[in-house]
Amino acid sequence: MRILGECCLLVCLVTLGYSVFLTLAADSHRPSWRARLELWSTLLGFGGLSAVLAILAWALAVGDFSFRYVSSYTSQQLEWQYRLAALWVGQAGSLLLWAWLMSACALAVRFFNAAESSLQRTASGLVMFSVWFLVAVMVFAADPMQASLSTPQEGAGLSPLLQHPSMLIHPPVVFMAYALWAVPYALAIATLVDGRIDANWVRMARPWALAAWTLLGVGLLLGAQWAYQELGWGGYWGWDPVENGSLLPWLTGTALIHCLLAWRHSDTLKKTALALAIVTFALCNFATFLTRSGIFSSVHAFSESPIGWMFLAVMGCQVAAAVVLIVRRRTVILARSAFQHVLARETVILMSVFLLCLLAVIVMTGTLCVPLSTMFLGRTIQVGPEFYNSVLPPIGLSLLAAMAAVPLLRWGASPAAAHRRLLAICLLTGGACSLIAFALGMRNRIALVIVSVAIVTVATMIAEFVQNLRRRQRNSQGATAVGILRQGRRKYVAYVVHVGFAMVAIGITGSSLGTQRQEFTLSEGDAITWAGRQVRYDCLVQTELPKMLVAEAVLKVNRGDAPQVELRPARHLHLLQNEWTSEVAIHSTWRGDFYTILHAGLGDGRIVVTLVDNPLVNWIWIGGVVVTIGGFGAVLPTSRGRAAGSKPVANREVELDAAGDGRRSAAA
Amino acid sequence: MSPGLKFLAGGAFVALAIGYLALRGAAESWQYYLSVDEARAEAASLEGRRVRVSGRVVRGSLEIGTDRRQAAFDLSGDVDTLHVTCHCIVPDNLREDIEVVVEGSLAEGALSGNKVITRCASKYEAEAAAGRELAAGSAG
Known part of the structure; x- marks a missing residue:
């Protein structure tokens, strides 16, 4: 099977290379046999990658240790789900998965919309080129089919820290997002080469960008949750280079989605949109460089490998191509509208895009501080979380303020008098809520402002909806609430995403500013009062399982009149790896998490535990789910979108009208 | 305008x-990030300053307190070693013969640390390290 896999990989290298050559070199009048050959070589490449993936998955499932990859990441004792998860745990396997997902995207681009065949054929060819690059890396530097020097009886197993449900879906979701980001990039390059740069590009790129953005957000969220539940330090984000690597394309991707909106509705930010589509995928390659170059210090371990530098070179080529093409086409992609009003919707989007890009630059600077300082100062310097935390509140607050105001702003004009009145009422409501929070004991200024802005975000959304409903009912259009929601689904889904972000902001603020933690040494029967709770330590329970020894501390927690909660923070000794892990126990409510970590048993039943009170942290996860639902809701095509899907948009008015609150209504 | x-x-x-x-x-928040050899060479000039030092935990040198609130070990560089004492919760995966980064301050030729970062949470293998089977994988 391993030899078959090797052969399939080589077939992929050849056929994909041939397919890329045929696709990118083809003209629209090529003979039909060439078109068929081009298609079949692409399909053969995809089939070959599917076969390699299936062979590796089979080898992992049955524990065929003649594959070096299998013996490096699995063992016979590992549960089946983690054996399969090992597919994306190692370097070669993750590259294989990424290549396969990207080749599926290339095929989907090809067949998604036949009306735009030349542009989509070029885009599909460009995505296939990225796949070919990954296959070349696998063939020459990270072979998933590599044989073990001698077939061992037992594999090394998977790190216990990675045996967590989040790890089953976090990496594939991130790789899926990276694969999807290849499509807006390829469409941007293809349209810049082609020279026909219009709203059709937005229509084609939008669903891919939204799906990629949503999935990358899910990936970041799952990664944060894994860190929170598994690493046992009570936090969820450490500004680690790997975390930053995935955050960067998400930030520029967020900016891209807003640029697409501005392009569609006000014919502005076109160059920025095209540049961001390319930069976002380039940053996905940059993230891969961060993981594999070996030049960073991180809680994630790295080692030196030439693979990282290959990805950096590809990223450099992508950015250079973007610069050259955008400069070449600068006259074609000039914005037809100018920014005239400070409080127009496109101006607020411009500001948000600017702030998101600024944040991306700052995160990248902080991440690259180590190599840059070594290169330019001759000393290696690292910056800590304070560097990022110093800029996050002002940028985050400005973005939240923009999100809060946007439902009551119009495209191409300042807000109407009625909208200004509503905005003032919403601001007063936010201010009043802030005062109530102050009266209830909240004293932190940033927290008070965040509460206020979050309330304004919800209030403006409701105000806009109610005003829209009343206006239509007044005009005897027989509008119902459901009808308005259905008609303006994209718009309201975007507002739902904004509400999700307001919830995430509340969660981040609460858990950053209000966290308390303390270590205790407790004897059996000890009771302490801490963070408004009474905690009693009952006993230490030790259990012997086939694969591990488990020591659990039984803690009884009481808070006010709430029912008693039993928490069992534990330590596991994994016998195969001879490695201890801490398994935290968390009691979650909407008010916050009570997080307990068992560090050691001292004998005589005494234990060392850390108790952490993390206020509002659940708001992050719930807000993240709201954002995800909104994101997927936005990907679904509207009925008008489906109708227009097969033909190019000829009239911008159609696009504006579809938004439900476009310039036409503003002018009216 | x-x-x-x-x-x-x-x-x-x-x-x-x-x-x-x-x-x-x-x-x-900035800190010097040093190898063991650099830390040893510049110990006098960096005394009292917060630094991060990376190196490998020397076999046979690791002592962890029973309450896991302190640890002492030697860190090895290419040519030199540095004694480290840590007063912090010791990470579960701190072991001998692994790469760690210790955050703390240098005093009298030793490092007094208050944070230990181990590098085993996730890992892509180095081809250069062929022969050393690695037990952990990447978080992506």
Whole structure:
């Protein structure tokens, strides 16, 4: 099977290379046999990658240790789900998965919309080129089919820290997002080469960008949750280079989605949109460089490998191509509208895009501080979380303020008098809520402002909806609430995403500013009062399982009149790896998490535990789910979108009208 | 002033303000990141200063307190070693013969640490390290 896999990989290298050559070199009048050959070589490449993936998955499932990859990441004792998860745990396997997902995207681009065949054929060819690059890396530097020097009886197993449900879906979701980001990039390059740069590009790129953005957000969220539940330090984000690597394309991707909106509705930010589509995928390659170059210090371990530098070179080529093409086409992609009003919707989007890009630059600077300082100062310097935390509140607050105001702003004009009145009422409501929070004991200024802005975000959304409903009912259009929601689904889904972000902001603020933690040494029967709770330590329970020894501390927690909660923070000794892990126990409510970590048993039943009170942290996860639902809701095509899907948009008015609150209504 | 210039001026002002905040944050949090050999060579000039030192835990040198609140070990570099004492919760995966980064301050030729970062949470293997089977995988 391993030899078959090797052969399939080589077939992929050849056929994909041939397919890329045929696709990118083809003209629209090529003979039909060439078109068929081009298609079949692409399909053969995809089939070959599917076969390699299936062979590796089979080898992992049955524990065929003649594959070096299998013996490096699995063992016979590992549960089946983690054996399969090992597919994306190692370097070669993750590259294989990424290549396969990207080749599926290339095929989907090809067949998604036949009306735009030349542009989509070029885009599909460009995505296939990225796949070919990954296959070349696998063939020459990270072979998933590599044989073990001698077939061992037992594999090394998977790190216990990675045996967590989040790890089953976090990496594939991130790789899926990276694969999807290849499509807006390829469409941007293809349209810049082609020279026909219009709203059709937005229509084609939008669903891919939204799906990629949503999935990358899910990936970041799952990664944060894994860190929170598994690493046992009570936090969820450490500004680690790997975390930053995935955050960067998400930030520029967020900016891209807003640029697409501005392009569609006000014919502005076109160059920025095209540049961001390319930069976002380039940053996905940059993230891969961060993981594999070996030049960073991180809680994630790295080692030196030439693979990282290959990805950096590809990223450099992508950015250079973007610069050259955008400069070449600068006259074609000039914005037809100018920014005239400070409080127009496109101006607020411009500001948000600017702030998101600024944040991306700052995160990248902080991440690259180590190599840059070594290169330019001759000393290696690292910056800590304070560097990022110093800029996050002002940028985050400005973005939240923009999100809060946007439902009551119009495209191409300042807000109407009625909208200004509503905005003032919403601001007063936010201010009043802030005062109530102050009266209830909240004293932190940033927290008070965040509460206020979050309330304004919800209030403006409701105000806009109610005003829209009343206006239509007044005009005897027989509008119902459901009808308005259905008609303006994209718009309201975007507002739902904004509400999700307001919830995430509340969660981040609460858990950053209000966290308390303390270590205790407790004897059996000890009771302490801490963070408004009474905690009693009952006993230490030790259990012997086939694969591990488990020591659990039984803690009884009481808070006010709430029912008693039993928490069992534990330590596991994994016998195969001879490695201890801490398994935290968390009691979650909407008010916050009570997080307990068992560090050691001292004998005589005494234990060392850390108790952490993390206020509002659940708001992050719930807000993240709201954002995800909104994101997927936005990907679904509207009925008008489906109708227009097969033909190019000829009239911008159609696009504006579809938004439900476009310039036409503003002018009216 | 044209709208374009106004937006440019506004953007430049915001970028400068955020840049200033970033610099202030960097000034509060920056640390030298040193190898063991660099830390040994510059121990006198860096005494009392917060640093991060990376190296490999020497076999046979690791002692962890029963309450896991302190640890002592030697860190090896290419040519030199550095004694480290840590007063912090010791990570579960701190073992001998692994790469770690210790954050702390240098005093009398030793490092007094208050944070140990182990490098085993996730890992892509190095081809250069062929022969050493690695037990952990990447978080992606």
